[in-house]
Amino acid sequence: MTSPLRRRALVLGAVCSSVVPIAARARDADVPYVPTPPEVVEGMLDMAGLKPGERLIDLGSGDGRIPMAAVRRGASALGVEIDSDLVARARAKARFAGLEGRVHFVRDDLFTVSLRDADVVTLYLLPDINERLKPKLLSEMKPGARVVSHAFDMGDWPPEQHREVSEKHVYLWTIPAIAGGEWRLVRGDGTTATLAIAQRYSRVSGMLDGRAIRDARLAGAALSFAADGVAYRGAVGDRTIIGDTWRAERID
Template identity: 55%
Template sequence: MNYKKLLFLLATGVSLTSLGFVGCTPQEPQAEAPEAPTTLTGQTEAPATALPPQERPGDVPYVPTPPAVVDAMLEVAGVGPDDVLYDLGSGDGRIVTTAAQKYGTRGVGVEINPELVQEATANAKEAGVSDRVQFVQQDLFQSDFSEATVVTLYLLPDINLKLRPQLLKQLKPGTRIVSHAFDMGEWEPEQTLEVDGRTVYYWVVPEEVPPNLLSN
């Protein structure tokens, strides 16, 4: 732009800012702020907060439980609206979400992977059960699941054995435990089911726990 043209533009009221001569960053049009989402009760929903990085590698690879197996696990446990279900290693949240949808069960998913926690939370919201379930990013070996009346697992044999003392120390007598695919060593299940080529194991926490089950 030559000097005469610049003087002409100044004389006609065109600002240097609009031409990009003032400041380092060109101005962009301001977008209207989106409205804050609201909950079913009409209250403003708090914006989602970023989860911390995963603190250590997971104990098992993420492999989703097939829907037919999920249904069988919930049926053998006899879950209902008065239960609190904890799914340890909850992945995309399908067990907790299905229990809430079909049986009105309250549930908590414990998952170490923050991306899966976010995915499970979104899935529960889409299913319309966010008021009954939550997903927490935690190391399951550092978790307190003593309020559970039902616990579901799809881990690995060595992880089940490592977790067994924690389960038996924390859980109340009568709490039901259901595992997809893997047992708990010398702790004999009360029922074993075969579902589409998959095995489901079912236990009930006893009034008196044999000492040998409290070690791994």
């Protein structure tokens, strides 16, 4: 049986073994600190659709301005930064702003900190760092979580949105569920069919009993497509897709 992590790597087009070891620390050698302008900070959070109660993790958090802006919107936030002086500066700014206890900053490696509880991850890194982080984002973050990057994209992973905020580029991606593979689909009337889905990131196509499906779309865990004049909508889990009048189970 293929593990969920391996399956995610295969169908999303990412190579999880490309995540760099802890020795390759982004801020120390690769990414100079350049502050994100305040209007771009707010634009990034707007694009992410950050909601009160959600969890934001900022990778390469610098002086802490993005996590502090997030908690002002009612979210919880963690800033991850390898430069100890910047971590100390961010903590001091949080105390001065009365945000101590609501926002946290840690000195840690971008490539080893857990992203599993993040609803939003923000980045202002460099193209090669984004590429090296991409497998981690895809394998650890839950379907429907969002990634927002200031200035740089993710290579062959196309963004869902791209805006200019104060003449700066901002990109948004939503983490897709793992829909790729073969499924045994059971309709409400008990009839069955084989659903085969090809996936690369959020792009999906496929066949239902050998006939091409149409209008296939994957947004986070929400899958929709049409076949034989019938519209199908469902939520993708690891082993099942649950629709309103149908369900499917993964075939290994």
